[in-house]
Amino acid sequence: MNADLTSLVVVAPLLVPLAAAVASTVSAGRPRVQQAIGLGGAILLLGSALVLARAVAAAGQVRTALGGWDAPFAIEFVADGVGASLVVLAAVMGLTALLFQQDDTDPAPASPAFVPLVHAFLAGACGAFLTGDLFNLYVWFEVVLIASLGLLVLGKERRHLDGALTYFVLNVVGTLFVLVGVALVYAATGHLNYVAIAHATMADPYRVLPFVAVLSVGFLVKAGAFPLFAWLPATYHTLPAPALALFAALGTKVGVYALLRTGGAVFPTVAPLMSDLLGWVAVGTMVTGVLGAAYHWDIRRILAFHSISQVGYILLGIALGTPGGAQGALVFALHHSLVKGSLFLIAALVCREAGSYDLRHIGGLSSARPWLAALFLLQALSLVGIPPLSGFWAKFLVVRETLVLGHVVWAATALAVGALTLYSMLKIWLEAFWRAHPREDWQPPPGARPASAIAAAGLAAVTTAFGLWPEPVLRFTFMAATVLHTRP
């Protein structure tokens, strides 16, 4: 490919959402123009993400240094299979969230700041997925954090403000861990570039081990790992539904991605020293998340706790430290983002049709809205991991690799947590869909909401297609994991 075009291909997934955020802020007074800019930006982002993925599929990885500076000073952007597939995921989720916002399905009122914040969030996430520089990674974390805080306070009610405060304090402490970790790694190696750090730490991993540990604690906070996840269940259910889908898909994935990247490519000799500990953290995350989900009655809070539990599976894949484990983690991250995103959108549709998110107040949807019931069942079973849906392939990859490496306890926990997942999905199914509505005179509100139904069903279609025809995704992620673990 042409050298100058490479630069543009790599940075386009950052520039498009940033430009869309700017343009939609300037047009905040005119909602229709703003919506058009938001949707157009998301479509353009998806296009540029696909172009990038094609370039990556052809070359393995593409890189560019901003400003034409040379190695130690340049801020490098590197797209490989892991980064490119997550960028495509971010684009799909952004488009879905903005599409969902088109009609008034979301029980939260619309705000003129929503579209700019969504695009800022996407820019931050894509930046984190594409950067090749440790400090730059920290900066994109902060971009995501600022956009998230903006989305959290959109509602302006007490619960939004309280939730945002919890989110702020815990997440800022997390990013400060990242910042100090980055500084210590720089002090020990003199480098911030991923490749340069990998070379510098190859010989003596024990020298940088404590610094990498500090860095990893920050990433674990961001990923929502046990026992550092308190910010997640405190805030997710206060968000407007499309923002919630975006958070569920990408919020924790940025931290997970950072762990995957640093473990596989930046500190390839240091990460194995921590993998046992990370494995137990993963087990703790899986178990606590699914138990929290069993307790709650609000659909969104059940699903939020499930997000924690599913992060555990991804961490387990990362903890294995092999290309197979990394592939499992990546596939699981993609699967979980799509399925959980669409489940949160379905939850908003349930709330709109039945009148509440609280399972104790609703029911009767299986006869009143059979298409919604079918959609929920499809996604819930995929989350549980029933073949041939996408969750099966994700779980299969992680659990198989765990067993191959002989970690029987971890694999058994993963399978047991799957059974508990089935329990809480059944709880939603029985209470919201199967049993009759508690109020006998209840009627679902009239009026069709095509855009939001298309958004939720579109995500479901993508995951189902992945489940039925996993070959291309598996091949691409296998390539990605191999490139990630190739020693430079």
Added chain:
Amino acid sequence: MIWAVALSAGALVASGAYLALSRDALRAVVGVSLIGAGANLVVLSAGRLDAVMPAFVPEGASRLADGAANPLPQALVLTAIVIGFSLTCFALALVMTIRQRVGDTDSTGLRAAEPPAGADGLPAFPDDER
């Protein structure tokens, strides 16, 4: 020099952590920004502190003179300060808004996002009904 910086960073983080654990939300925000100040000191000292010459490239030269300070951590810490500053601004605005709504900033009362079980008048488990 490095000892003074290390002790200051430690003191900042310690006092920040003490404040961040406070029940008062305003104190917690101030505490978090103090921890941030400590983290910034760590970033600055990551590039070694012995050089005293400003990091300017002399007229006509194409690289830094020997003995000049390392400019990279300075760029990093400036970025970190700006980000920390804007986050602190946001958090202070948030806490002041909460104070205006609620009347005080005692965080034990700020449970609107996570009401305790049974606060909505419904039992946490259906069996409790019977």
Added chain:
Amino acid sequence: MTTRAVLLEVVVRTLYPGMLLFSLWLLVRGHNEPGGGFIGGMVAVAATAVRAVATGSADAARRMPLGPLRLAAAGVGLALLSGLPAVVTGRPYLTHLWAELPLAVTSVKVSTVLLFDLGVYLSVWGALGGIAAYMIGLDERDGEVRP
């Protein structure tokens, strides 16, 4: 607004244009000497903040061109645009370019860096000035300054 401090108001009205001019001077000076977009922007924020104390937060926000939010967005937009000329001329994004602009007797150096710095200046002024005005406005609305 409850009580107006006339002395403060007069002083601030006089100083305000001077503070903005000083912030612009800092912005331009930053090219070769201490100064630059961020510091210039902060001085502009200070001007907005004293204006908010003296004549009210609504007035201070109104006096920011485009209003706080759009000003910040315009700043980010400018900074993003400053990287594009490099791509057009076949260099990596954000490679900065300089040009000598002949001006009668002397010549002025024009660069995309200045455009970037101007973007930083505007976004700092817009974002932080907006927050400062908002926070000062919080205590105004209910008529008395809370303890």
